Amino acid sequence: MYRTESTENVPAAERVPGAGGAGSVEDLTLDPVAQAVADIAAGRPIVVVDDEDRENEGDLVIAAEMVTPEIVAFMMSECRGLICAPMEGEELDRLELPQMVADNTESMKTAFTVSVDASAAHGVTTGISAADRAATLRLLASGDAEPTDLVRPGHIFPLRARPGGVLVRNGHTEAAVDLARLAGLRPAGAIVEIAGADGRMLRLPELVPFARRHGLTIISIEDLIAYRRRLELPATARPAEAEEAATATQAASATGTTEADGTGTAAPSADPAPVVHREAETRLPTAHGTFTAYGYRAADGVEHVALVHGDLGDGEDVLVRVHSECLTGDVFTSLRCDCGPQLDASLERIQREGRGVLVYLRGHEGRGIGLLGKLRAYELQERGRDTLDANLELGLPADARDYGAGARILADLGVRSVRVMTNNPDKTDALLRHGLKVLGREPMPVQAGEHNLRYLRTKRDRMGHDLPWLDTPVVAGCGNQ
Numbered sequence: 001m002y003r004t005e006s007t008e009n010v011p012a013a014e015r016v017p018g019a020g021g022a023g024s025v026e027d028l029t030l031d032p033v034a035q036a037v038a039d040i041a042a043g044r045p046i047v048v049v050d051d052e053d054r055e056n057e058g059d060l061v062i063a064a065e066m067v068t069p070e071i072v073a074f075m076m077s078e079c080r081g082l083i084c085a086p087m088e089g090e091e092l093d094r095l096e097l098p099q100m101v102a103d104n105t106e107s108m109k110t111a112f113t114v115s116v117d118a119s120a121a122h123g124v125t126t127g128i129s130a131a132d133r134a135a136t137l138r139l140l141a142s143g144d145a146e147p148t149d150l151v152r153p154g155h156i157f158p159l160r161a162r163p164g165g166v167l168v169r170n171g172h173t174e175a176a177v178d179l180a181r182l183a184g185l186r187p188a189g190a191i192v193e194i195a196g197a198d199g200r201m202l203r204l205p206e207l208v209p210f211a212r213r214h215g216l217t218i219i220s221i222e223d224l225i226a227y228r229r230r231l232e233l234p235a236t237a238r239p240a241e242a243e244e245a246a247t248a249t250q251a252a253s254a255t256g257t258t259e260a261d262g263t264g265t266a267a268p269s270a271d272p273a274p275v276v277h278r279e280a281e282t283r284l285p286t287a288h289g290t291f292t293a294y295g296y297r298a299a300d301g302v303e304h305v306a307l308v309h310g311d312l313g314d315g316e317d318v319l320v321r322v323h324s325e326c327l328t329g330d331v332f333t334s335l336r337c338d339c340g341p342q343l344d345a346s347l348e349r350i351q352r353e354g355r356g357v358l359v360y361l362r363g364h365e366g367r368g369i370g371l372l373g374k375l376r377a378y379e380l381q382e383r384g385r386d387t388l389d390a391n392l393e394l395g396l397p398a399d400a401r402d403y404g405a406g407a408r409i410l411a412d413l414g415v416r417s418v419r420v421m422t423n424n425p426d427k428t429d430a431l432l433r434h435g436l437k438v439l440g441r442e443p444m445p446v447q448a449g450e451h452n453l454r455y456l457r458t459k460r461d462r463m464g465h466d467l468p469w470l471d472t473p474v475v476a477g478c479g480n481q
Contacts, residue, residue: 361401
């Protein structure tokens, strides 16, 4: 994780590409998100970095409606990546821009649509020049374009942002749309990856000097997640820093512009939709005792469930398991993994505790690669790959799960601080990033078996899971009882 916002900043008026910036190249401190929102509202690009354990890359980000030929030329000459246009799915559907492929096997599941240019009616010729690409980006963001205004294929690549933004998927696509909305502009961005002159992707130690050299604000998606969570708290529950964030965002929206020439008044920013909606509540007797089942639908349409046992009271010090869906382990009792036994053990421990929550997150099959992806990975494991290399050989991420919906479900249930039952430190880190107070991590000991020993060792040795008991003897014919 990157840490984090600086309190000393170059004035916004001085932050333009090529103007030169302040700050030592040795200082890797990032800037406040409120500064980034103000810059986006004023039509200035910023740099956004994602997590070190994700792509570990930086993108130049600007609101699409504010793009000029000069900005596109800067993207081409200084950033060198692919220029894309993150947008909301509803607008892409209205413009009749389907997904580029039916089966997305890209490692981060970046949702490319077919590429486009603005038509000749908008003054565009080949579509490749800086002026042509700027015109296409502004047209995509205008809200007035019709499907016939776009030529397919083209030189700009729209991306479908997930509903719920960075609270659902911590990608540059969602960050660009969230930042435009926070700035009071139309929810569409223009982004480009930042590479060096030698073609290598720049990492944080190089991205901070890049931003300072060009007078650009630089923030992390992690900080944007925290900013949104603070901002969207009810006003009566906001800490002072959240009130400051709300004030800064309102000021940015009030002074933002809707035209690339800096004139006009920004459209009001829409209130972000809740990431999860509670839609059902029922009593559920189980082999581990009686629970109350709460059904949720996330903004992306995925259904999740929370099983609550006992009275959560003030929501402090609650025993919690955030469990990733595993059809093969949870339902078919597969011995390849430890998911089923962990699910049973979690429910049993909550019952013994007399109070607790199990959040069952769907869409996490195979660490987020889907059921068929997992079965294909099993094929490669039978040929000698481990669970990590099998995913990577298929062009899939080692772990594509996001726990934002789980954190929101716990918040909806009134949970404020938790003890998390998990062997995966990344899971507790993710809940912390999404605003939960984690009091501790409680391990989930499992008995290694002949079918899952290599899998568990890979999780311990290559993925950082805490499994000190793996030195115990293997039980023949056992999964992990």
